[in-house]
Amino acid sequence: MNMDFILQQILNGVSLGGVYALEAVGFGIIFNILKFSNFSHGAVLTICAYIGFFISTHIVSQMIPALVITAVLGGFIAVLLEKLVFRPIRIKKRPLTYFFVTSITVMMIVQKTFSALWGRYYFPYPEMMKSAVTSFGELVVSKIYLMMLAITAIVLLGLTIFLKKTKMGIAIRAASSDSWAPALMGVDTDFIISLTFFIAGILAGITGFFLGMTYTVTPFIGELMLKGIIAAIIGGMGSLGGGVIAGILLGITESIIVAKVGASVTPILIYLSIFVLLLVRPQGISGKLYAVKA
Amino acid sequence: MMFYARVLEITLLYTIFVIWIYPLTGLTGLFSLGQGAFIVLGAYTAAISYLKFGFNPVIAIIFAVLLGIAVGALIGLPTLRLRKDYFLLITFGFSEMMRGLLLWTAQLTGGAMGIAGIPKYVRLPTISISVLVILLFMSNLKKTRFGKNCIAIKDDELAASAIGINVFSHKMKVFMLSAAVSAYAGALYAFNIMFIEPNLFNWIESAKLIIIVFVGGLNSLTGAFLTSVIYYTFGEVFRFANVWRDVILGFIVILVILFREKGLFGNWEFSITKIFRFLIHRLPTSKEGK
Amino acid sequence: MEVLKVDSISKNFGGVQAVKDYSMIQNDNIITGIIGPNGAGKTTIFNLISGVQQLSSGKVFFNGNNITKNSSFERTRMGISRTFQNIRLFNNLNVIDNLKVAYGFKTEYNFWQQMINSGKVRRVEKEVHEFAMSYLTDFGLEKYKNYKPDSLAYGLRRRLEFARALIVNPKLVLLDEPAAGLNPQEIHDLIDLISRIQEEQKLSIILVEHHMELVMKICTRIHVLDFGQKIAEGKPEEIRKNEKVLQAYLGDEV
Numbered sequence: 001m002n003m004d005f006i007l008q009q010i011l012n013g014v015s016l017g018g019v020y021a022l023e024a025v026g027f028g029i030i031f032n033i034l035k036f037s038n039f040s041h042g043a044v045l046t047i048c049a050y051i052g053f054f055i056s057t058h059i060v061s062q063m064i065p066a067l068v069i070t071a072v073l074g075g076f077i078a079v080l081l082e083k084l085v086f087r088p089i090r091i092k093k094r095p096l097t098y099f100f101v102t103s104i105t106v107m108m109i110v111q112k113t114f115s116a117l118w119g120r121y122y123f124p125y126p127e128m129m130k131s132a133v134t135s136f137g138e139l140v141v142s143k144i145y146l147m148m149l150a151i152t153a154i155v156l157l158g159l160t161i162f163l164k165k166t167k168m169g170i171a172i173r174a175a176s177s178d179s180w181a182p183a184l185m186g187v188d189t190d191f192i193i194s195l196t197f198f199i200a201g202i203l204a205g206i207t208g209f210f211l212g213m214t215y216t217v218t219p220f221i222g223e224l225m226l227k228g229i230i231a232a233i234i235g236g237m238g239s240l241g242g243g244v245i246a247g248i249l250l251g252i253t254e255s256i257i258v259a260k261v262g263a264s265v266t267p268i269l270i271y272l273s274i275f276v277l278l279l280v281r282p283q284g285i286s287g288k289l290y291a292v293k294a
Numbered sequence: 295m296m297f298y299a300r301v302l303e304i305t306l307l308y309t310i311f312v313i314w315i316y317p318l319t320g321l322t323g324l325f326s327l328g329q330g331a332f333i334v335l336g337a338y339t340a341a342i343s344y345l346k347f348g349f350n351p352v353i354a355i356i357f358a359v360l361l362g363i364a365v366g367a368l369i370g371l372p373t374l375r376l377r378k379d380y381f382l383l384i385t386f387g388f389s390e391m392m393r394g395l396l397l398w399t400a401q402l403t404g405g406a407m408g409i410a411g412i413p414k415y416v417r418l419p420t421i422s423i424s425v426l427v428i429l430l431f432m433s434n435l436k437k438t439r440f441g442k443n444c445i446a447i448k449d450d451e452l453a454a455s456a457i458g459i460n461v462f463s464h465k466m467k468v469f470m471l472s473a474a475v476s477a478y479a480g481a482l483y484a485f486n487i488m489f490i491e492p493n494l495f496n497w498i499e500s501a502k503l504i505i506i507v508f509v510g511g512l513n514s515l516t517g518a519f520l521t522s523v524i525y526y527t528f529g530e531v532f533r534f535a536n537v538w539r540d541v542i543l544g545f546i547v548i549l550v551i552l553f554r555e556k557g558l559f560g561n562w563e564f565s566i567t568k569i570f571r572f573l574i575h576r577l578p579t580s581k582e583g584k
Numbered sequence: 585m586e587v588l589k590v591d592s593i594s595k596n597f598g599g600v601q602a603v604k605d606y607s608m609i610q611n612d613n614i615i616t617g618i619i620g621p622n623g624a625g626k627t628t629i630f631n632l633i634s635g636v637q638q639l640s641s642g643k644v645f646f647n648g649n650n651i652t653k654n655s656s657f658e659r660t661r662m663g664i665s666r667t668f669q670n671i672r673l674f675n676n677l678n679v680i681d682n683l684k685v686a687y688g689f690k691t692e693y694n695f696w697q698q699m700i701n702s703g704k705v706r707r708v709e710k711e712v713h714e715f716a717m718s719y720l721t722d723f724g725l726e727k728y729k730n731y732k733p734d735s736l737a738y739g740l741r742r743r744l745e746f747a748r749a750l751i752v753n754p755k756l757v758l759l760d761e762p763a764a765g766l767n768p769q770e771i772h773d774l775i776d777l778i779s780r781i782q783e784e785q786k787l788s789i790i791l792v793e794h795h796m797e798l799v800m801k802i803c804t805r806i807h808v809l810d811f812g813q814k815i816a817e818g819k820p821e822e823i824r825k826n827e828k829v830l831q832a833y834l835g836d837e838v
Contacts, residue, residue, distance in 0.1 A: 088552050101325075106548075107501075109540075109544035112537070112538075115537065233384075266394070271388065272391075275368075278373060279372040282376050439684070439709075442677060442685050443685055448676065449675055449677070452636060452672065455636075455657040457665075458661045
């Protein structure tokens with residue numbers, strides 16, 4: 001195994017891992033605040049992959065504006081979903097499992113609807129910069145990967161600043177901790193929850209666009225959310241930072257295993273290592289362990 | 295007539311797929327997205343041990359169930375001590391891992407091509423008896439102390455352990471039981487449908503099974519049974535509407551969750567004695583006996 | 585005789601010190617009250633004693649055995665029972681089943697014996713049923729035996745939870761705010777009930793409570809907590825006069 005090979009895999013892995021990190025954060029931010037596994041994240045992601053295809057082929061063909069429009073639409077779709085289904089469940093004080101079942105139902109509806117309507121067609125994103133490559137010495141990097149990596153970094157940095165510095169961001173973090181404090185801070189709980197869904201939706205939009213661009217758009221694209229969920233577990237549920245680190249690590253590991261051993265063994269090795277990790281260190285990288293409250 | 299017998303066969307077969315949800319989710323409140331993987335595991339184990347190793351079908355089915363239980367124990371061990379979310383997500387991962395495993399061991403499993411040419415050993419009588427036995431078992435389970443402990447765990451895990459219930463051991467037993475039922479159903483599937491492939495039961499199918507039970511009501515075994523019978527009969531009879539069937543189901547689930555919390559059947563249960571009394575009244579032979 | 589010994593236990597929640605170096609010795613046949621302002625760490629102490637939460641440092645002994653590493657259900661089986669501040673009953677089981685599942689670990693038969701409903705199981709279950717009924721009658725709940733707990737009035741739910749903690753015949757009972765949400769008449773009844781049961785069963789009880797009248801009336805010893813630390817300990821009349829306590833706690837109320 002030479003140095004260049006490893007560097008090459010790390011580079012590929014980091015940009016792939018960036019996408020997983022975005023998924024992990026989008027999944028984790030809802031988990032933190034409402035404490036349920038939000039599978040409808042995958043539904044928003046799927047819808048956005050299709051929207052991104054439509055926008056970039058019919059409206060603007062530049063990547064950045066198309067991405068921004070998709071992301072914002074993703075945010076609104078997530079908020080709409082929250083208002084239509086999750087909020088009524090919350091108001092009616094249903095148990096937590098109802099949120100989960102609803103979210104997975106939404107995922108199923110979206111997947112089956114797209115399968116029924118366009119399941120047989122093939123939707124490639126426009127070429128954009130797909131073929132363009134840059135080389136650093138021996139290393140060859142696709143420009144699109146670099147672009148994705150840069151955007152991921154900017155988004156995560158922006159989100160961190162938002163969560164740490166703004167009043168609303170701090171309110172979201174307060175709501176994520178066990179003691180529900182935003183009401184005390186004079187911030188409307190409903191608004192905070194909608195805002196969180198909006199952020200998660202934006203992240204789903206970006207991920208949907210990226211995944212649509214790297215692979216092709218199919219009704220099953222939302223299932224790639226699984227990688228983000230794995231990153232969230234490895235990172236330690238409830239820790240966004242841990243999820244980001246785990247996402248990138250997962251991306252790198254995956255690239256190396258795929259290149260060295262083969263694509264079909266990858267899932268087996270990855271899940272086996274997660275079982276081991278959970279046995280040894282259930283709290284994940286961040287060391288935060290959720291306990292049931294007394 | 296053949297067609298209706300076939301519909302009945304498929305419907306009952308799928309009903310066994312649904313029944314595991316009752317002990318795991320209905321009684322104990324755990325969600326598994328990996329149960330499809332146990333079905334696949336059971337189907338492949340049965341098919342391979344019959345075709346490649348020449349076991350008798352009965353032994354092949356027993357072998358499938360035992361392997362299902364063993365794998366269930368292996369997955370439960372690290373995850374069932376943790377928060378329920380971990381269990382849910384890891385079982386989700388397990389279903390993906392299963393698919394990877396089947397593709398990787400293509401020499402044994404036929405990879406993406408699946409396994410064809412399995413003889414049809416399982417027909418309507420076997421399936422109906424299985425459904426009946428499993429239903430009786432589950433309805434009995436609900437009435438035992440063990441079943442009530444499980445309900446306590448579903449309602450409040452912390453309080454359950456505070457009154458001396460060993461939560462982890464109950465969860466393990468229930469998970470192994472549901473893994474056994476799933477693997478058994480998978481083995482029956484292999485010997486009935488005669489063809490299996492890695493994608494026959496992915497996580498969204500597992501999720502769909504849970505969703506079906508939610509429509510009927512988590513607390514009612516009868517509800518789970520009837521909803522699954524209606525759903526699968528509908529699907530087989532109206533093949534043309536098949537692609538939209540799950541979308542319709544999805545909307546019904548959301549409406550049920552919003553407007554009828556306990557599902558269509560609530561806590562209502564068809565009691566065994568009621569069934570027998572009903573049968574005795576209807577059957578002409580028993581009337582003659584009176 | 586010493587029932588419980590808590591040896592300088594501490595608990596951190598991500599940097600926040602909820603309980604710091606708390607020690608206590610609890611003898612049998614007495615009632616100890618733990619009082620203190622909200623957030624003083626009273627419920628956390630109960631969680632650490634009952635094993636619901638793991639402690640950060642320190643040791644817990646029960647009947648002379650070190651139970652620090654034992655989990656919640658094991659401690660209950662040894663004889664530590666508790667109730668919760670926000671009543672935690674099983675709402676999908678009816679009232680009598682709530683008591684029966686609590687009594688469950690006292691009966692010894694395996695899963696398969698239950699499934700075939702063997703003669704032994706039926707005999708024992710009948711005894712358990714009668715025993716549970718006698719508790720329901722004792723607590724004035726016999727009318728509601730087939731109700732679901734969430735359909736009962738608040739005071740009755742508190743009483744049911746108390747009965748559930750007592751049916752296993754524990755040596756030590758932890759009562760977390762037994763009077764919270766009750767009206768004066770119900771509190772009066774509760775005081776009678778606790779005193780009566782304590783006397784009958786020679787129980788050792790620790791209770792966390794805000795209702796001062798109840799604490800002063802039935803407790804033999806009182807511990808006062810503030811910011812996770814014990815600031816005073818003594819007989820009710822001593823606590824009443826204690827300067828520190830008046831400042832930290834009673835001060836804002838009087």
